[in-house]
Amino acid sequence: MTSNGTRWALAGAATVTAVGVGRVVARRRRRHQPDRAGGWYVVHRGITVDRPVDAVIGFWSDRERLDRALAEWATLEQLDENRWRCVARDPAGGRTEWRAEISVDGPRRLSWRVTRGPVIQQGQVELVPAPQDRGTEIRAELRWRSGRVRRALGLTTRRDPDRGLRDALRRIKSLIETGQMIDTRHDPSGRSPKQEAATNKVREKLMAGGRP
Amino acid sequence: MRALCWEGVGKLAVRDVPEPRIRAQGDIIVKVRASSVCGSDLHLINGYLPAMREGDILGHEFMGEVVETGPSVQRLKVGDRVVVGSVVACGSCWYCRTEQYSLCDNSNPQPVIPEKLWGHSPAGILGYSHAAGGYSGSHAEYIRVPFGDVGAFTVPDGVPDDSVVFASDAMPTGWMAADFCGLKGGEVVAVWGAGGVGQMAARAAQLLGAGRVIVIDRLPERLGTAADRLGVETVNYAETDVLEALREMTAGRGPDACIEAVGMEAHDVGPTYAYDKAKQSARLTTDRPTSVRQAIMACRKGGTVSIVGVYGGLVDKFPLGAAMNKALVLRMGQMHAQRYIPMLLDRLAAGEIDPGYLATHPMSLEEGARGYEMFEKKEEGCLRTVLHPKRS
Numbered sequence: 001m002t003s004n005g006t007r008w009a010l011a012g013a014a015t016v017t018a019v020g021v022g023r024v025v026a027r028r029r030r031r032h033q034p035d036r037a038g039g040w041y042v043v044h045r046g047i048t049v050d051r052p053v054d055a056v057i058g059f060w061s062d063r064e065r066l067d068r069a070l071a072e073w074a075t076l077e078q079l080d081e082n083r084w085r086c087v088a089r090d091p092a093g094g095r096t097e098w099r100a101e102i103s104v105d106g107p108r109r110l111s112w113r114v115t116r117g118p119v120i121q122q123g124q125v126e127l128v129p130a131p132q133d134r135g136t137e138i139r140a141e142l143r144w145r146s147g148r149v150r151r152a153l154g155l156t157t158r159r160d161p162d163r164g165l166r167d168a169l170r171r172i173k174s175l176i177e178t179g180q181m182i183d184t185r186h187d188p189s190g191r192s193p194k195q196e197a198a199t200n201k202v203r204e205k206l207m208a209g210g211r212p
Numbered sequence: 213m214r215a216l217c218w219e220g221v222g223k224l225a226v227r228d229v230p231e232p233r234i235r236a237q238g239d240i241i242v243k244v245r246a247s248s249v250c251g252s253d254l255h256l257i258n259g260y261l262p263a264m265r266e267g268d269i270l271g272h273e274f275m276g277e278v279v280e281t282g283p284s285v286q287r288l289k290v291g292d293r294v295v296v297g298s299v300v301a302c303g304s305c306w307y308c309r310t311e312q313y314s315l316c317d318n319s320n321p322q323p324v325i326p327e328k329l330w331g332h333s334p335a336g337i338l339g340y341s342h343a344a345g346g347y348s349g350s351h352a353e354y355i356r357v358p359f360g361d362v363g364a365f366t367v368p369d370g371v372p373d374d375s376v377v378f379a380s381d382a383m384p385t386g387w388m389a390a391d392f393c394g395l396k397g398g399e400v401v402a403v404w405g406a407g408g409v410g411q412m413a414a415r416a417a418q419l420l421g422a423g424r425v426i427v428i429d430r431l432p433e434r435l436g437t438a439a440d441r442l443g444v445e446t447v448n449y450a451e452t453d454v455l456e457a458l459r460e461m462t463a464g465r466g467p468d469a470c471i472e473a474v475g476m477e478a479h480d481v482g483p484t485y486a487y488d489k490a491k492q493s494a495r496l497t498t499d500r501p502t503s504v505r506q507a508i509m510a511c512r513k514g515g516t517v518s519i520v521g522v523y524g525g526l527v528d529k530f531p532l533g534a535a536m537n538k539a540l541v542l543r544m545g546q547m548h549a550q551r552y553i554p555m556l557l558d559r560l561a562a563g564e565i566d567p568g569y570l571a572t573h574p575m576s577l578e579e580g581a582r583g584y585e586m587f588e589k590k591e592e593g594c595l596r597t598v599l600h601p602k603r604s
């Protein structure tokens with residue numbers, strides 16, 4: 001595995017992760033304007049993709065495929081050897097821009113650090129062959145900062161970035177396994193536009209997160 | 213287009229709704245020719261499986277004609293007459309690769325409710341609430357079917373619409389129920405529920421080698437149909453003590469396998485029924501497991517209890533001690549439609565299974581609400597109402 005391949009692979013993971021996290025954090029921030037002076041929060045999440053490690057890397061190394069896969073949510077641009085720029089779009093049409101520095105820590109391991117963006121964040125992704133012919137485990141760790149005020153307000157739950165991370169991992173898995181993401185938001189219904197908007201809000205809640 | 217929508221607990225109405233469009237590369241659009249009611253819909257309509265939203269289009273057991281295909285669809289073409297499995301499956305995750313289609317990892321885009329309720333999310337199901345993906349259902353002129361190559365199957369010529377429609381759900385569910393029993397030949401199989409699913413389970417058990425099949429229900433017309441069409445023995449639980457009857461019919465052993473095809477709204481004659489129903493109405497328990505309890509008590513030592521009736525949450529007074537001490541095998545699940553449909557279509561074409569008699573009440577889509585009422589109240593011997601959008 002070339003180190004370039006690894007970098008692409010993990011850049012993909014980092015970026016898509018950032019997309020998911022960005023969306024959720026952006027939404028929360030508008031409501032609460034959290035203080036970001038405090039300590040780090042950490043979540044670990046993993047997902048199993050039914051493809052060998054090389055195929056997972058292949059998906060991300062194929063820049064064209066990755067861009068196509070990401071088209072709906074984000075664009076990404078390589079600035080130099082280690083630095084990337086990512087612009088994520090949230091469903092409401094808002095844009096969140098990130099700059100991240102990505103370093104390769106090993107053949108199947110990489111970490112990133114957001115250097116400019118709405119939230120201080122860093123993370124790691126590791127690809128591990130899954131037992132029993134189950135493909136590849138993508139294991140991610142995400143750290144972000146949150147301040148004392150936010151903690152005092154009870155806003156420091158692991159939920160938000162956790163939801164974003166899990167949502168992003170699920171997207172990656174679906175894109176690699178099926179080449180598409182299912183979306184039922186535009187399925188026909190007998191709802192009025194107002195009812196449809198309310199239902200879309202519910203759908204949004206039912207899409208991200210999950211397992212307690 | 214016209215579609216039958218859920219309007220609140222117990223309320224259905226036909227509405228004008230937008231037509232579906234291709235949204236993803238693997239989608240197909242099917243022009244619906246026949247769309248059946250199913251016992252599962254009753255759980256949804258009556259609010260026992262939560263997460264319906266006003267305006268949701270019902271229906272998940274259907275067949276029709278392909279009128280549009282997404283760019284990556286290869287196996288199907290416009291004009292194909294197809295039957296579609298109710299369960300949505302991607303065809304390329306580990307579960308799909310191992311033919312456990314109803315456990316597909318990628319077909320429920322709204323997994324939060326099942327993940328919270330059950331720990332993980334199984335596959336999405338068409339027309340089956342926002343807990344199962346929020347897909348529009350088939351009681352409409354057109355429906356979008358995701359992963360069309362995986363879920364839709366071309367139908368043999370000469371098999372009528374109102375027969376092949378049951379290859380969508382009732383037949384694969386019944387087949388899976390019998391498949392779970394691991395029959396080797398000659399077994400006694402008891403089936404709770406003489407609805408479409410129970411009848412198909414009884415037929416499947418016969419084809420898989422059961423020596424005797426006994427069907428249990430309280431509706432004389434349904435029991436009569438099962439006896440006439442399938443040649444099974446029957447027990448009416450409203451008139452007979454089921455456990456006694458089964459023990460006697462098997463000289464004390466109990467059935468080797470017990471199939472439960474009733475589900476969470478099971479009915480009973482004894483005092484526990486009032487107790488269950490009261491608790492269920494107060495949402496202290498979500499499911500009424502009368503027939504599951506009976507199946508476990510009736511089953512022979514070391515036998516198999518196969519549950520395809522749908523349950524959503526918690527049950528009360530579950531005889532775990534009986535199951536444990538009799539060393540029973542419990543099997544259950546939503547059906548793996550895509551695993552069984554091709555084989556079932558062959559058997560249909562060969563005349564080994566003839567489910568057409570389930571379609572007791574063909575109706576127009578416009579009469580959908582009435583069709584469900586007849587089905588729910590089992591009026592006029594209604595086994596299944598099959599809805600037909602107007603032919604244009």
Ligand SMILES: NC(=O)c1ccc[n+]([C@@H]2O[C@H](COP(=O)([O-])OP(=O)(O)OC[C@H]3O[C@@H](n4cnc5c(N)ncnc54)[C@H](O)[C@@H]3O)[C@@H](O)[C@H]2O)c1
Pocket residue numbers: 250251252253255381382385404405406407408409410428429430431434449473474475476477478479480502503519520521522545546547595
């Ligand atoms: N597992 C799956 O994938 C799957 C697929 C389709 C349907 N289902 C479920 O299968 C069940 C049956 O579906 P159906 O369409 O045949 O429904 P249905 O309503 O037509 O039939 C249910 C039958 O059970 C009988 N019944 C009620 N209480 C009983 C009891 N205590 N003992 C014996 N019989 C009793 C009723 O009289 C009725 O005839 C439902 O729960 C449905 O949700 C499961």
Ligand SMILES: [Zn+2]
Pocket residue numbers: 250251252253272273298381382
């Ligand atoms: Zn069904």
Ligand SMILES: [Zn+2]
Pocket residue numbers: 301302303304305306307308309315316317318319
């Ligand atoms: Zn799948």
